[in-house]
Amino acid sequence: MAKIVAVTACPTGIAHTYMAAESLKVGAQKLGHEIKIETMGSAGVENRLTDDDISQADVVIIAADTNVDTDRFAGKPIYMTSTGLAIKDGAAVINEALSKAKVTVAKEVAKIEEIKAQRSAQRSGVYKHLMTGVSYIIPVVVAGGLCIALSFAFGIHAAEQEGSLAAALMRIGGGAAFALMVPVLAGYIAYSIADRPGLTPGLIGGMLASQIGAGFLGGIIAGFIAGYVALGLKKSIKLPKSLEGLMPVLVLPLISSLITGLLMIYVIGTPVKGIMDWLTFRLNTMSTTNAAILGLALGAMMAVDMGGPVNKVAYAFAVGLLGSNTFEPMAAVMAAGMTPPLGIALSTFIAKNKYTKEEREAGKAALVLGMSFITEGAIPFAAADPLRVIPSIIAGSAVAGALSMSFHCALRAPHGGIFVLPIPNAVENLGFYIIAILAGSIVTALLVSLLKPNKNVNVVNTK
Numbered sequence: 001m002a003k004i005v006a007v008t009a010c011p012t013g014i015a016h017t018y019m020a021a022e023s024l025k026v027g028a029q030k031l032g033h034e035i036k037i038e039t040m041g042s043a044g045v046e047n048r049l050t051d052d053d054i055s056q057a058d059v060v061i062i063a064a065d066t067n068v069d070t071d072r073f074a075g076k077p078i079y080m081t082s083t084g085l086a087i088k089d090g091a092a093v094i095n096e097a098l099s100k101a102k103v104t105v106a107k108e109v110a111k112i113e114e115i116k117a118q119r120s121a122q123r124s125g126v127y128k129h130l131m132t133g134v135s136y137i138i139p140v141v142v143a144g145g146l147c148i149a150l151s152f153a154f155g156i157h158a159a160e161q162e163g164s165l166a167a168a169l170m171r172i173g174g175g176a177a178f179a180l181m182v183p184v185l186a187g188y189i190a191y192s193i194a195d196r197p198g199l200t201p202g203l204i205g206g207m208l209a210s211q212i213g214a215g216f217l218g219g220i221i222a223g224f225i226a227g228y229v230a231l232g233l234k235k236s237i238k239l240p241k242s243l244e245g246l247m248p249v250l251v252l253p254l255i256s257s258l259i260t261g262l263l264m265i266y267v268i269g270t271p272v273k274g275i276m277d278w279l280t281f282r283l284n285t286m287s288t289t290n291a292a293i294l295g296l297a298l299g300a301m302m303a304v305d306m307g308g309p310v311n312k313v314a315y316a317f318a319v320g321l322l323g324s325n326t327f328e329p330m331a332a333v334m335a336a337g338m339t340p341p342l343g344i345a346l347s348t349f350i351a352k353n354k355y356t357k358e359e360r361e362a363g364k365a366a367l368v369l370g371m372s373f374i375t376e377g378a379i380p381f382a383a384a385d386p387l388r389v390i391p392s393i394i395a396g397s398a399v400a401g402a403l404s405m406s407f408h409c410a411l412r413a414p415h416g417g418i419f420v421l422p423i424p425n426a427v428e429n430l431g432f433y434i435i436a437i438l439a440g441s442i443v444t445a446l447l448v449s450l451l452k453p454n455k456n457v458n459v460v461n462t463k
Contacts, residue, residue, distance in 0.1 A: 144177025193227025299401020343444025400440025
């Protein structure tokens with residue numbers, strides 16, 4: 001029996017982090033090994049590994065799609081993989097780790113850094129940095145969006161009355177949280193690129209993008225400029241040892257902020273503002289046909305990898321538009337994201353002979369995850385039968401997204417699933433929005449039920 005410690009982490013820290021941990025736990029139990037797993041989720045680090053845990057471990061598994069500090073594991077065999085592979089087959093990942101994880105004791109630190117560099121090289125740099133920024137703004141946007149939605153519960157114009165609770169909620173959500181959205185996005189994109197030296201110019205560049213009116217697109221550009229400027233300065237500026245203490249507190253933040261700020265004000269801000277204004281205008285004046293096409297595309301993207309890179313891009317696009325008071329893409333994205341697990345769950349109820357007893361039990365969990373807008377609830381079913389399940393959920397999500405946009409449904413809360421629907425005025429055209437979600441779920445359920453082969457013809461009569 002081996003003693004294993006593991007760390008799981010994903011950019012948003014919502015679903016993949018915990019699903020990878022559960023899969024590794026099940027895999028370890030299946031193989032007869034002992035495992036302790038630290039999760040780095042949106043709520044922070046849970047089940048933290050102690051020094052004793054690490055010292056007694058035979059191997060360390062890092063299943064992560066974002067940066068994880070490996071310095072504390074120096075001297076231990078480390079195996080690095082993605083959350084997706086861990087979710088798909090935890091036992092296989094453990095076997096691979098036990099056979100391939102190695103570390104050269106004489107060069108511990110260098111080996112750790114080499115592993116980190118190899119892991120970083122496996123990812124797309126631009127995507128990784130963008131998703132780091134998105135992962136930090138999601139809690140800000142969700143909290144702000146729900147505050148705005150609660151404000152509208154008192155009436156669409158209730159926040160206009162100074163001193164009212166509705167006005168206070170709007171001030172918290174729209175005046176504070178949403179005002180932080182672009183600076184936080186830019187700041188943590190830059191942080192992902194240059195570490196701490198990137199944070200200050202990133203935040204400043206993002207605030208300038210927001211003030212200029214360049215929106216989330218300007219924030220993304222500001223974040224990348226700030227990050228690479230700070231990284232370049234950190235590598236190129238060499239000060240005498242007696243002055244090195246000035247680098248992190250004076251030299252880097254001042255020069256990188258000046259360069260980023262001046263570029264945003266004089267070069268980048270105005271044209272990007274024009275692009276954002278055009279995009280907002282086009283989205284708000286789309287014909288029903290064009291709206292349906294956009295909704296179909298966003299819906300398909302939400303389902304194609306169920307919480308992976310394509311899904312996150314569609315979600316980030318919709319979240320970014322909230323700051324421009326464009327709420328229809330957000331509605332389409334959430335409807336499409338709920339559809340895959342809801343459709344799978346419905347299929348396990350209406351076509352019981354297509355599923356094993358364990359799969360039908362998993363369908364109940366998928367139902368709860370779908371209601372909560374956690375698309376990843378469909379992953380176990382897609383991993384087990386990708387050729388039948390993935391096309392079915394893409395079709396259902398595309399239908400949900402297209403109908404939501406065609407009905408001009410709008411959503412002011414960027415998360416929450418069905419639990420935000422009862423909030424008055426949080427969703428425009430609520431009845432049609434529910435129809436879009438149900439239609440997409442039914443399409444997925446019917447397609448999956450038709451395509452999957454029978455597994456047990458006798459389960460229909462099982463109580």
